[in-house]
Amino acid sequence: MKKALTMALAIVLVLSTLLTGCQEKKTTKLTIFQSKTEIMDELTKCVADFTKETGIQVELWETTGDSYYTDLKTGLSTKKGPTLFSLAPGSESIELADYLADVSGLSFIGKVSKGMVNEVNGKKVGIPYTLEGFGLVYNADMVKTDDINTTAKLIAYLQDAKADGINGLGFSQEDYFLIMHVLNAPFALQADPDDFLAKVLKGEVKLYDYAEFKEFATLMEAVRENCTNPVNLTYDGNCGDFATEKTAMIHQGNWCYGMFKDYNVDFDMGIAAVPLCGNNKVSVSVPAAWYINDDATAEEKEAAKKFLEWLYTSETGKDYLMNKFGFVPVVEGMTSENLDPISTAVSAAAAAGNTIPWSLSNWPAGISSSLAPIVAEFFVSEMTGEELVNKLNEAFVKAAK
Numbered sequence: 001m002k003k004a005l006t007m008a009l010a011i012v013l014v015l016s017t018l019l020t021g022c023q024e025k026k027t028t029k030l031t032i033f034q035s036k037t038e039i040m041d042e043l044t045k046c047v048a049d050f051t052k053e054t055g056i057q058v059e060l061w062e063t064t065g066d067s068y069y070t071d072l073k074t075g076l077s078t079k080k081g082p083t084l085f086s087l088a089p090g091s092e093s094i095e096l097a098d099y100l101a102d103v104s105g106l107s108f109i110g111k112v113s114k115g116m117v118n119e120v121n122g123k124k125v126g127i128p129y130t131l132e133g134f135g136l137v138y139n140a141d142m143v144k145t146d147d148i149n150t151t152a153k154l155i156a157y158l159q160d161a162k163a164d165g166i167n168g169l170g171f172s173q174e175d176y177f178l179i180m181h182v183l184n185a186p187f188a189l190q191a192d193p194d195d196f197l198a199k200v201l202k203g204e205v206k207l208y209d210y211a212e213f214k215e216f217a218t219l220m221e222a223v224r225e226n227c228t229n230p231v232n233l234t235y236d237g238n239c240g241d242f243a244t245e246k247t248a249m250i251h252q253g254n255w256c257y258g259m260f261k262d263y264n265v266d267f268d269m270g271i272a273a274v275p276l277c278g279n280n281k282v283s284v285s286v287p288a289a290w291y292i293n294d295d296a297t298a299e300e301k302e303a304a305k306k307f308l309e310w311l312y313t314s315e316t317g318k319d320y321l322m323n324k325f326g327f328v329p330v331v332e333g334m335t336s337e338n339l340d341p342i343s344t345a346v347s348a349a350a351a352a353g354n355t356i357p358w359s360l361s362n363w364p365a366g367i368s369s370s371l372a373p374i375v376a377e378f379f380v381s382e383m384t385g386e387e388l389v390n391k392l393n394e395a396f397v398k399a400a401k
Contacts, residue, residue, distance in 0.1 A: 030303040033061040033075070033082035035068040035288060036129070038258050042324045047307075049316050056303050066175050069366060072096075076293065083296040084304040086288040089118040089126055090361030093291070100125035101294040101301055108312050111332040118289045126289030127308055130327035133271065133284035133346035133355065134181045134253030136169070140268035142248040150275050151215040158226040167247040169223055171230035172238040175368035178230055179375040180360055182251050183392070184283050185274040186212035187359035197362060200393065201400035207393045208386055215276045217385025224379055231379045235259075255287075257340040258326060271345045284350050285358035286330070364399035371395055 032047065040062070047058040061082060063071065069092060075081035076099050087093045093100065097120045103109065104124040109117060118126025136148065148154040161168030171178055189212045190196040199205045207213040228247070239256050241247040243263035250256070254271070273280050292304045311317035312331055321327045322336040328347050329336055339347060349355050371392055378388045
């Protein structure tokens with residue numbers, strides 16, 4: 001009996017040693033999920049280089065774009081979420097505040113441009129990707145900005161372009177490109193966009209009572225009448241039509257320049273404001289920030305912090321941010337000599353203060369899935385611009401309940 005007990009203890013000791021050894025050899029894998037589909041190819045190479053330099057394994061999750069936020073929330077709520085992910089600062093980060101880890105200990109946090117670190121409930125939680133701006137991206141050979149600096153002039157241009165067999169202004173079918181970005185302008189042009197939004201959500205004011213929304217309604221009718229129906233146009237197709245000069249302008253942002261690399265683009269381009277009520281400012285803000293899942297293990301969170309440190313401070317990481325992703329610098333001392341023409345214009349607008357905010361960042365989280373179907377219906381029906389604005393108004397009120 002004593003011999004059997006000794007043998008059993010020896011087996012337990014061996015198994016314990018083996019299991020301990022396995023645990024010691026187990027490596028932490030960093031899982032990353034992020035919403036900017038246009039950088040996925042380069043980000044795949046980026047994480048491979050990170051693994052090569054640090055030994056930390058990375059699993060990069062794919063996204064279709066429009067379903068990103070829903071998929072992220074589902075993953076986080078079921079404890080199957082990623083360790084490092086992106087969100088739009090504003091309503092999204094506020095809604096998911098309980099999942100956001102404190103990143104104030106990162107070495108470069110004090111060098112991030114003023115006001116660009118996302119703070120929620122007094123805690124530093126989000127590291128900005130870049131500055132982005134959106135508006136009317138135009139072909140300078142086909143469009144003179146003086147001819148589109150009022151809503152009436154812009155509409156006249158669209159009519160003339162149609163007569164010449166050209167698509168004057170291209171939108172595309174994806175939620176943000178169909179409505180979210182262009183609808184930002186009339187909200188952002190209010191005297192106090194946040195206060196105005198709060199009153200809209202409470203039903204205290206009606207959108208169509210304001211001049212900016214009346215002009216927005218008229219502009220949308222003109223786009224439907226004179227331009228290619230965006231319901232039938234993908235983001236890739238819209239950018240391709242612009243690159244091949246089938247379309248004179250697209251409502252897009254500086255991120256779209258990467259789509260032109262497969263084309264022999266030899267014309268100058270710029271970005272102009274949506275000229276509602278004479279507006280001459282483009283929408284500029286931080287589009288997305290990196291966040292660390294506070295529910296992840298200590299080892300996983302440490303791996304995420306090491307990735308962010310590497311990305312924002314190492315020569316390889318900074319090269320990806322500035323040159324391969326084409327991002328606008330957001331950290332002191334980080335420079336780029338390779339900014340594309342649209343990003344250069346956005347950076348100049350930000351430096352000059354010639355911008356309007358991204359009011360859409362504070363809209364109810366996930367509202368794009370409610371707004372887009374309304375606009376899709378508008379483009380295939382006889383719905384008036386006023387009816388469109390009123391339906392959008394109803395969607396905002398409903399989303400707040």
